[in-house]
Amino acid sequence: MKKKFNTYLPAIDYKATKKEVEKTFEEYRMYLVTLPSDFLPKITPSYSQLPPSFTNEFHSSTEDAAIERIEFENARQRFINRIHEAVNSLKQDERFIIIKSFMDKDIGYDPDIYLELGIGKTRYYEIKGEAMLRLAFDLQIEVYKKKNEVKSA
Template identity: 60%
Template sequence: MRNRYTDLPKINEKETKKELEKKLFKYRDYLISLPTYLMPKITPSYSITPPTNTNAFHSSTEDSAIERIEYERIRDEYLQEIHKAVNTLKDQERHIIIERYLKHDELGYDREIWMNMGVGKTKYYQIKGEAMLRLAFALKVEVYQKSEAKTG
């Protein structure tokens, strides 16, 4: 008889943390940057555009404005997704994730954070590890180990 608990997939913690960090660094990128390709062109480009009676033609400024609005909508949704997930964490876990990954101005350093929290290095990494796994599940970026095919 098979044990249903041993058949559960195992989490690949290392890969899960990598995927989570990618998502958190994307959060930081959204906070601090707006791609230059979304900025309107400042120098004029001359071309002959035939007159049209439809609204299909947009100037590059209009296209840039539309792209910028869409980018901002996507960015805002992404930021909200991260905020909601981080807010599900316990207080110490939330503190670590925010200090380490989400501050706008600079990344925190683990040593600084555990010293400011007044916890030891081992306890800090235990809390951080749990926070990262909990956050990975909340954001649905967990990575499972490949199961080996059973013969028999």
């Protein structure tokens, strides 16, 4: 008697996965253009009615802001590098589409991009969908359908 293997692979929810990739690129663009002002040190004096404590700990809002900013910058740089590595792992046409669609300073429109690539509309959307799916797997942000959704679909 042959042994049957359980080869259940969860089904991908393509719409939700696409939204996750788009959200990730929105976050990417925000990281490129912003640095929150709450990471800046306070420049106004603050007074307290509590007596100062004389311990070995030195506590300064400037130091706290500097540490917080460094941690933010490190997290920001790791995130941006992760996006760049994922995009660089794509095929040439996929990379071109993703860069033009999400990463350029001026985001391109789909018709302009597929005309620039010299391919048809249908093929363009196939390539873009494959690229977004690859990115979702590389970035580990893919979304799976629940078991009860798979049976009914």
